[in-house]
Amino acid sequence: MTQLCPTTTYFVYNALLSAVFAKNIGRFAASVAFEVVLLSAPRLKIENLFCERDERILFDQLCFDVEAGEVVQIEGQNGSGKTTLLRILSGLSRNFEGEIYWQGEPVQECAESFRESLLYFGHQPGVKAVLTPEENLRWYASMHPTIDLSKLDYALARVGLTGYEDAPCHTLSAGQNRRVSLARLYLSSAPLWILDEPFTAIDKRGVAEKEALIEEHAAQGGTVILTTHHELAIGDRIRRINLDQLMGTS
């Protein structure tokens, strides 16, 4: 009896261990398979993009790939088509020729899953002036299931809007309005961020925090495509695409 007890415990322990191990093996295999699929196709692939506006060619035969964990900064003068390019990539604008692939699939064919993975920060912050910051984010969450509202208080605190939860947005400053919209970055689990001038009207500390957030997102395997006239203090992950040079060489 005294001998049996440790043996049974041993067997039970062994069985448990192997079960946990097997489960982990399964999970590991699944994640490896997932990674392989992901790795085989770039996250976002742009092929021969052509866009013309008011009889002026903004870009022609524009090709680039964006991988997971990359930060891509689109550069160019005012009017060089940065915003237009971001609107095309996000699927808002259809005035272009060429192909865009999301994880190996043409983006038109996987529009829903693409939109699920996308967080877009546009020229206009997308904040209703008569609603409070909290109401604005709640509405956004009802439209975008990737938003985790349980972190709402945390996100508002991080963008420095604690105490303004119940103030209508028209009583806030321009920078604060943009911060309401930027709070989405703390709530969203979307892998692809497309940010059009996210730092406009944001103070220095806010910019530094957002830079850190962008870097962290990329480090976790996220992808960020952004435009800014700011010198980004993000390490070696960043890649720059200059629209002026592209037009100069072609």
Added chain:
Amino acid sequence: MSNIVTKQAEQKLQSGAVKVDGPFWGALKRDLLLSYRRKSDLVNPLIFFLMVATLFPLGVSPEPQFLADVAPGVVWVAALLATLLSMDSLFRSDFEDGTLEQLLLSPQPLFMVVLAKVLAHWMLTGLPLTLLAPLLGVMLFLPGEGMFGLVLSLLLGTPTLSLVGAIGAALTVGLRKGGVLISLLVLPLYIPVLIFGTASIQAAITGLPLGGYLALLGAMLALGLVMAPLAISAALRISVSG
């Protein structure tokens, strides 16, 4: 201390503070809240509706017999124009502050979101107009037998007006001056609703069965409910793509 904080967080979770609305309810609640905060937009069409009814007898003739004859048409035309007047603002402010872009980038079905927006618009224009219409009927000496037809025809007709008008609003939202264009685009499509709406009131006054007219109005509403959100969604994508 930390215990208290987690407890509070738990209570918040349980009380549904982090509950997320579905796309339909989210959009409907937001639009109703927006109009509640901007009440002037709310009363504008109603005041227009009332003004037409008050000025008409002054401008044409205060004769009760004459007014009773034209009352169905006047009330319906006023309701139609009041709806048209309010149509331009349906997507305008969303377009200007960028929330329309976020709405179009949502993975949720745009059909439901658009339907919720039109429903909110109807609840704030068409429904009050319908409720106010009997008062206008009395002011214009509409015979008592016609009241039933008046309310029912407006109840079935005004949602159709909102749905069709929203197509025009979606098509013109990207343009700087869309107001005039909406009227031109939408007015021809409003005419059938107007014809069957006034005809059903006339039928009610003369004691004829009005089921046929109401059935036609209902059929137009059913068609609008199914088809218009598709057209509105497509039109919004084109307008934002601009």
